Amino acid sequence: MDEEYDVIVLGTGLKECILSGLLSVDGLKVLHMDRNDYYGGASSSLNLTQLWKRFRGNDKPPENLGSSREYNVDMIPKFMMANGTLVRVLIHTDVTKYLHFKAVDGSFVYNKGKIDKVPATDVEALKSQLMGLFEKRRARKFFIFVQDYEENDPKSHEGLDLEKVTARELITKYGLEDDTIDIIGHALALHINDNYLDQPAKDFVKRMKLYAESLARFQGGSPYIYPLYGLGELPQAFARLSAVYGGTYMLNKPECKVEFDDNGKAFGVTSEGETAKCKKVVCDPSYLPDKVQKVGKVARAVCIMSHPIPDTKDSHSVQVILPQKQLGRKSDMYLFCCSYAHNVAPKGKYIAFVLTEAETDKPEEELKPAVDLLGPVDEIFYETCDRFVPTNKHEEDNCFISTSYDATTHFESTVEDVIQMYSKITGKVLDLSVDLSAASAAAE
Structure with missing residues (x-):
């Protein structure tokens, strides 16, 4: 503990583990600490006993649910876009060698x-049950425009400047x-509300292309x-990466108090009477509560079931998006399911999650x-978690704080935060121009 480090990272949530991996690969001397005795922080995966302890206050789940250790229940359930930023980060860092993936069966909308x-394509538009005949043709033309659109090819723009033209x-x-x-807008471009309609259409089209x-x-x-x-594998994989490149890990470290000098700059972290010095501190909001503000909360339900979600073609893994207008809400609701096919529950069992920005x-x-x-x-468990964003100025206090996880069931916003933090x-x-064909090899 008496050594000096370039960066001390507090908390082993996914964001913090990705950052410690990236910074270690860059040759920085990293110390990674957590007050918990397990990896993952808020983004950990729990076995059945841990789940019962968290929600029911005891560690005796009913025997009919099967073996506790066969469960890996995500606390921040999210899927990964196969062509998305997190996959690029995994390939960039070669973390794919520590993980095995499986394609998710279905993507549905309410x-x-x-x-x-x-x-999601012109062909699927013509087959969709969601539209009438004439609307299918109009949607098909729109999908063809999106599929053909290339930022650097003006011929594909149909005379539209998507930096100026709004999505609406x-x-x-x-x-x-x-x-x-x-x-x-909500099930393909994965916008969480309708604000995107009055913003430049470029991001909207890029999101649709990413989906396709x-x-x-x-x-x-x-x-x-x-x-x-389960997703608990991800933080551990990035922790392994950090360790390979010289990162030091200390779990079960109580308190982890960030130390500041007279100018308000962080210079180290104290735990159990010892102080490790550093140039910069990276952490989740729980470690510096006076430097963050609450911006909302996520409502979540965790369900154990013995069958797939009805009307999803018996899919073992599936996402269903419930757009806000369909429910008379200000934000979307997400339904997400995985099963024993992904080794997150005993045979015959399914884990479903419902999430939304709480109103x-x-x-x-x-x-x-x-x-x-x-x-x-x-069984069903409910919880509400506060969401925080940092309010500090990192150039003044040397502290880099991640934002809390949102209600979306994909990782794009999560990794955007990581990449921005990395740059700061x-x-x-961060150069993520990688060959995505490697992703296919990592998935089953």
Whole structure:
């Protein structure tokens, strides 16, 4: 502990573990500490006994649910876009060698009280049950424009400058109906509300292209992949990477108090009477609560079931997006399921999650529209978690604090935060121009 480090990282959540891995690869001397005796922090995966202890206050789950150690229940459940930024980071760092992935079976959207497959290409638009005949043709033309659009090829722009044209104006050009816009904006472009409609259309089109490219990567029923044994494997994989490049890990370190000099700059971390010195501190919001502010909260339900989600073609793993307008809400609701096929539960068992940006203090009532789609559940647990963002100026205090995880069921916003933090810490841009064909080799 009496050594000096370039960076001390506090908390072994996914964001912190990715950063410690990236910084170690860059040759920085990294010490990584956690007050818990396990990896993952808020983004850990729990066995059945741990799940019971967390939600029910005892460690005696019913025997009919099967072996505790066969469960790996994510506390921050998310899928990975097969062509997305997290996959690029995994390949860039060669962390894929520590993990095995499986394609997610299905991607669905809730529309007018029913669950239907998300149409993502011009071919799927023509087959979709979500649109009438004329709307299918209009949607097909729009999908062809998106598929053909190349930023550096003006011929593919159809005379539109997507830096200036808003998403609303682009959609209007194709005459799409409100329900179709809802599906495209929320289930394909994965926007969490309708603010995107009045912003430049470039990001909207890029998000749609990412979805379509991810869908094409594994020729499956969705654009998502998911690691075997749950997301708790991800922080541990990046921790291994950091250790390979000289990073030092200390779990079960109580308190972990950040020390500041007279100018308010962090210079070290004290735990159990010893202080390790450093130039910079990286941490999650719980380690520096006076330097963050609450910006919202996530309502979550965790369900153990003995069957797949109805109307999802018996999918073992699936995402269902419930757009805000369908529920009369300000933000979308997400339904997410994985099963024994991903080694996260005993044979015959499924784990379903319902998440949303909380708009009330009553998660049971708020999450009911999605929970009702699940059919009978063996067990259900509810919780609400506060979301925080940093308020400090890192150039003044040498502290780099991650934002809390949002309600989305994909990792794009998570990794955006990591990449921005990496640039602030190092002054460099992370180069993620990698060969994505390596991702296919990492997935089963």
